[in-house]
Amino acid sequence: MTTTEPRIIPMGLALNEAMDIAMGLDEKVFLLGEDIAEPSGGVYKITKGLSTKYGTHRVRKTPISEAAIIGAAVGAAIAGYKPVAEIMIMDFIAVCLDQITNHAAKIRYMSGGQTTVPLVIRTSAGAGRQFGAQHSEMLEAWAVHTPGLKVVVPSNPADAKGLLISSIFDPDPVLFVEPMLMYWDPQYACDVPVGDNRIPLGKANIVREGKDVTVISYGKQVHDAVKAAEILAGEGVSVEVIDLRTLVPLDEATVLASVSKTKRAVVVHEAVTRCGFGAELSSRIHEELFGTLAAPVARVGGQNTPVPYAKNLETAFVPQVADIVAAIKSLNK
Amino acid sequence: MATTNRPDSPDRETLVQMYEIQNKIKTTDERFRSMLTSGQIQLIYYSPRGQECISAGYAVHLRPDDYVVTIYRGLHDHLAKGVPMRELWAEFLGRSTGTCKGKGGPMHITHPDSGLVVTTGIVGSGIPIANGFGLAAQLAGTDQVTVVNFGDGASNIGAFHEGMNMAAVWKLPVIFVCQNNLYGEHTPMSMSTGVEYISERGAAYGMPAVTVNGNDPVAMWHAAGEAIARARAGEGPTLIEARTYRFYGHLMGDAMEYMPKEERKAAMAADPVPAFRAWLLENGHATEAQLAEIEDKIVAMVDDAVEFAMNSPEPSLDELYTDVYEEIIK
Numbered sequence: 001m002t003t004t005e006p007r008i009i010p011m012g013l014a015l016n017e018a019m020d021i022a023m024g025l026d027e028k029v030f031l032l033g034e035d036i037a038e039p040s041g042g043v044y045k046i047t048k049g050l051s052t053k054y055g056t057h058r059v060r061k062t063p064i065s066e067a068a069i070i071g072a073a074v075g076a077a078i079a080g081y082k083p084v085a086e087i088m089i090m091d092f093i094a095v096c097l098d099q100i101t102n103h104a105a106k107i108r109y110m111s112g113g114q115t116t117v118p119l120v121i122r123t124s125a126g127a128g129r130q131f132g133a134q135h136s137e138m139l140e141a142w143a144v145h146t147p148g149l150k151v152v153v154p155s156n157p158a159d160a161k162g163l164l165i166s167s168i169f170d171p172d173p174v175l176f177v178e179p180m181l182m183y184w185d186p187q188y189a190c191d192v193p194v195g196d197n198r199i200p201l202g203k204a205n206i207v208r209e210g211k212d213v214t215v216i217s218y219g220k221q222v223h224d225a226v227k228a229a230e231i232l233a234g235e236g237v238s239v240e241v242i243d244l245r246t247l248v249p250l251d252e253a254t255v256l257a258s259v260s261k262t263k264r265a266v267v268v269h270e271a272v273t274r275c276g277f278g279a280e281l282s283s284r285i286h287e288e289l290f291g292t293l294a295a296p297v298a299r300v301g302g303q304n305t306p307v308p309y310a311k312n313l314e315t316a317f318v319p320q321v322a323d324i325v326a327a328i329k330s331l332n333k
Numbered sequence: 334m335a336t337t338n339r340p341d342s343p344d345r346e347t348l349v350q351m352y353e354i355q356n357k358i359k360t361t362d363e364r365f366r367s368m369l370t371s372g373q374i375q376l377i378y379y380s381p382r383g384q385e386c387i388s389a390g391y392a393v394h395l396r397p398d399d400y401v402v403t404i405y406r407g408l409h410d411h412l413a414k415g416v417p418m419r420e421l422w423a424e425f426l427g428r429s430t431g432t433c434k435g436k437g438g439p440m441h442i443t444h445p446d447s448g449l450v451v452t453t454g455i456v457g458s459g460i461p462i463a464n465g466f467g468l469a470a471q472l473a474g475t476d477q478v479t480v481v482n483f484g485d486g487a488s489n490i491g492a493f494h495e496g497m498n499m500a501a502v503w504k505l506p507v508i509f510v511c512q513n514n515l516y517g518e519h520t521p522m523s524m525s526t527g528v529e530y531i532s533e534r535g536a537a538y539g540m541p542a543v544t545v546n547g548n549d550p551v552a553m554w555h556a557a558g559e560a561i562a563r564a565r566a567g568e569g570p571t572l573i574e575a576r577t578y579r580f581y582g583h584l585m586g587d588a589m590e591y592m593p594k595e596e597r598k599a600a601m602a603a604d605p606v607p608a609f610r611a612w613l614l615e616n617g618h619a620t621e622a623q624l625a626e627i628e629d630k631i632v633a634m635v636d637d638a639v640e641f642a643m644n645s646p647e648p649s650l651d652e653l654y655t656d657v658y659e660e661i662i663k
Binding site: 058067075077080099108109113114115116148 | 400402431432433435437441445450451454455458461462463464465466467468470472479492495496498499502655656657658659662
């Protein structure tokens with residue numbers, strides 16, 4: 001019998017492994033983005049070493065031209081390749097949104113299924129480093145609002161790896177949102193299986209079981225939800241935490257089963273609260289379970305402002321563990 | 334006479350083939366406009382009339398596995414690349430038998446078997462996508478080329494700049510065909526564009542660029558042939574500015590107040606399709622009987638396609654949610 005030692009690695013390395021595995025499995029997989037080849041290996045080092053291993057024809061450094069990057073990925077995907085395009089920071093999605101929403105998302109439909117766009121757009125996102133209003137946003141709701149796109153937001157290195165390999169081999173365009181603060185921070189490192197351990201898109205993870213309240217989240221806020229659950233456990237409140245992992249497709253069955261049991265739900269995300277994904281999910285829960293709920297669904301999200309620069313204001317923008325605790329308590333009154 | 338006489342003109346067969354494509358476009362366009370005017374059909378329609386020689390001039394150099402990307406004014410490119418007439422008409426009419434099952438419409442004609450891979454309704458957006466097809470061919474090591482068509486107006490949008498630069502840096506096998514019909518929507522080029530010739534912009538990217546009379550089939554054939562040969566040989570992209578004129582304004586129903594009457598009258602008097610026909614006859618490249626036979630065949634083909642499309646059903650309502658993703662996600 002062999003035992004496997006846990007292999008604790010950060011999300012940045014797990015993402016690198018995912019791309020390495022996908023490129024090794026299929027020569028149609030290639031990467032393109034700003035600065036991604038050696039010697040830099042990407043501004044966050046996520047593609048470190050891959051251009052040396054696979055060549056600069058498959059790990060392609062591009063001009064600072066986001067529309068050209070996504071456009072090239074769209075065309076190559078239709079022609080049978082599996083491009084993985086890196087948009088350095090999620091706010092830059094705004095300068096290539098036409099290629100994403102009018103083309104990547106709609107081409108399968110507009111062509112009646114004759115042409116498909118199996119590409120992945122990897123992008124880093126989130127506040128917390130005082131990068132200011134144009135380098136800190138979580139814009140996943142834009143993509144969720146666009147039929148044709150899939151949207152993935154991993155919360156830990158093992159999921160990041162398994163979900164990215166699945167995304168690369170998915171037949172449809174995937175926006176893969178990487179919480180920037182989790183790339184190399186050892187507090188978010190975890191045991192990541194060696195090899196091709198894919199996690200299917202559309203399957204939520206029940207991170208912690210509980211019976212009184214369901215907290216539904218994704219990305220970095222899953223960790224805050226778990227912290228809130230730990231605090232409340234000491235006060236006799238049993239909190240179930242669901243990590244959605246993917247917003248499209250959405251594992252609605254897992255959410256509804258949990259909320260049917262607990263009768264109370266809180267949706268947590270970093271993106272601004274107004275028209276955020278929480279609004280959609282809250283609405284779906286109310287539509288399906290109105291008669292069952294013991295309290296209205298609560299939302300905890302970012303403030304309805306641009307992301308501020310000053311440290312105190314930035315912290316005030318981002319939902320904190322205390323906000324989640326307060327929201328849960330408000331449902332138990 | 335718009336057609337150039339040169340000793341290195343294409344052979345007789347190619348010349349007649351170009352005329353056949355031009356006539357197919359002209360005949361199809363005339364039928365669409367007459368059915369729209371008489372109220373038999375209703376759809377948003379961007380006439381390509383006047384621009385036939387450009388598509389015919391590049392298309393005869395292409396193989397079925399070469400790619401063409403075009404825009405909403407794309408009917409001439411669709412037909413030149415070989416999109417079948419029946420499926421094309423059915424798609425324009427929103428029928429289940431259309432190229433895209435009626436789900437794309439005239440602005441999104443797609444027919445991969447012919448190599449017509451993208452039609453976009455967004456000005457300039459086909460340019461970066463064409464690079465992706467070029468990149469795919471380059472990565473695979475094939476000698477396929479991609480022709481991307483756009484108007485003079487598209488040369489003022491950011492996608493043009495980003496796409497041209499990337500194609501030049503990566504030496505992609507892409508031919509950028511700017512069909513310069515002198516108007517971007519309702520605005521003349523002189524009021525929107527800082528250069529006299531779009532081809533001047535090639536220098537900004539280190540890309541070979543040429544201006545050609547797009548209404549001269551032989552000149553267009555030469556320019557396209559040189560660019561396509563260079564792309565096939567791995568020598569990178571070319572910008573071709575093909576000067577032309579759109580006879581019927583931006584879209585069907587356009588009052589065309591912004592187009593000087595005399596200018597339009599002169600352009601229509603110099604209609605390049607009948608001019609090329611006359612040139613073929615005068616120079617002994619074709620006989621009257623031969624061309625009449627081609628024209629009759631095309632009329633029959635259009636008759637057949639119209640009947641096919643008009644008698645085809647609309648898509649089933651079940652199609653609403655198919656093709657959003659590979660599996661159905663609601």
